[in-house]
Amino acid sequence: MSFVNCSKVTKSYGQTRVLRGIDFKLEEGEQTAVVGASGSGKSTLLYLLGGLDQPDSGKIEVGSKDLSRLDDEKLARYRNNLIGFIFQFHFLLPSMDCLDNLLLPAKIGNHSLKEVKSHVAGLVEKLGVGHCLKKYPYEISGGEQQRINIIRALSLKPKLLLCDEPTGNLDSKNSELVSTTLSELAQEHNSAMIVVTHDANVASHFSRKIVIEDGQIIS
């Protein structure tokens, strides 16, 4: 059985049918890009996989968990333990310095801070953002912010990394750096990864590409 199984997933917002029967599988540690025009439903699919919303019909299973059967408490635990989110905007909280931002998912889930800190320290060194830890997000550059964002997403060693336009806000040099880093780190952590993008250069880093058009997978 695959790590991620989506079967006949539909989702509408009001009268708008955003997803029209998505069937999709992803193996453990597999990486894929989801491409499509704006409004095609690719981000909606990503958020449904992340347990941030529920499909109208169909079934989503991640790591043998049927997301539709999980209550709010279990979904929250699922998001905390299994999922790493990377959004287009870094969403770093301005009230905390970068280290506190990195440790936020661990604090929310009551994980051992000692273990998480030691794991995060390795990533911080690898991505070269050690000098940012005591700084607040507004004191560092956009590229550094996105790297902190990536470390935060990987801080709890997620099994599934969900990235929504992770390079959408970066210049081409930083975009290339972030794409490569993401791919390498996901591989190192044996995390499955889905990257939603409309940037062909970013998509080219992934051997598998899913194209969504009008709420359906066309290739």
Place this chain on the structure above:
Amino acid sequence: MGSAFSFFKIIIQGKASGRFLVAAVLSFSFSIAVILSTVGLMDGFVSALKTSLKGSSGDFHITSNRGFFLKEDVLPALEDFPSASIMQVESFAVSNGLNKGVLVKGVEKDEFKKISSLNLEKLESGVVIGKELAKALDLSPGDELTLTFASDQTRDQGGAVLKKYKVDSVVSHGIYEKDLRFVYTDRLNLTRGFGYKKGAVNKILALQNPSLGFEASQAALKRKLGNKFEIEPYWSEYKTLLRAVEVEKTSISFILQIIVVVAIFNVIAFIIFISEKKSQEFFLLRAFGASMKKITSFWRGLLLFIWFASALLSLGLTWLFNLLLTSLPVFELPGDIYVLSKLRLELGWEDFALVFSLALGWILIIGAATMWRMKKRTVLAGLREEFK
């Protein structure tokens, strides 16, 4: 704990949020303090009135339904109760071209000092008057005062009898009305002047028997004296006022909830401000794995913190008000409105329980409504709306 602290740090981040939180707590605590002070003032009024009454007139007032009676006739029944007999008549006090309706109380000073803390030591053949009467008639010890009594109508056709007295001293009862109206003189002089028998009295003041207690003493007196006598507790002459104060206290406590509601608007403003300004953070926390239950618990904790901090601060403000009330002359209440010259706050646990629980009720209702609004949005809808 770690996550709760992180949540709190997120909430109060930024000068505006922190200041808003302080303002909400301040205004809420001020409102609670106003209610506590009002309730405490009323309880203090009742307590001060009773203490003053007790101090000047013993525990029980004994009167006969025939009006006058002979002291000797009731003394056997009072042997276990310290008592003082009184002959009291209405009169007009005239002096320096001014006059005032007064109640002249004929007392035997040695007997009277056993049941009253009022100092009548200087009473000789003249009168001792209340301090407000002294002020009203511009009198000092040694001055002369004329008392006008109604005479026996059959003999003098309703004419008045004028008697001159020297003011022996001026006393304070702690009750404005008594200080303005009461004149003490020697009972035997008074009864002689009216041509009454030596032992004629129309009131007896008695103290409770300490071994029996208040209620049992009253019952024992009633039993010994029989139905021809009324035995009233010392506050009976003010019982209508005291009952009115009790009713007023309860109704005012509820009416003053409007002040809490006004303060609640500040708390609502804070809650709305926080829920609007910080909703990005709330939804991000949810995306990272904070369950609604966890956020609700934190939210409830924040509201409880506002309530607790406000309650604590209101205790301080109430204490401060009490201090000002008892130490600054400007806070002395005008005597023609209140019968007491000085008040202090008296608050029992039930007053605190009532005021604090009502305040808590309000804050929880508002908090629940805000949380309900937040729960209506899914994490995704919240994230999309907040980060678009």
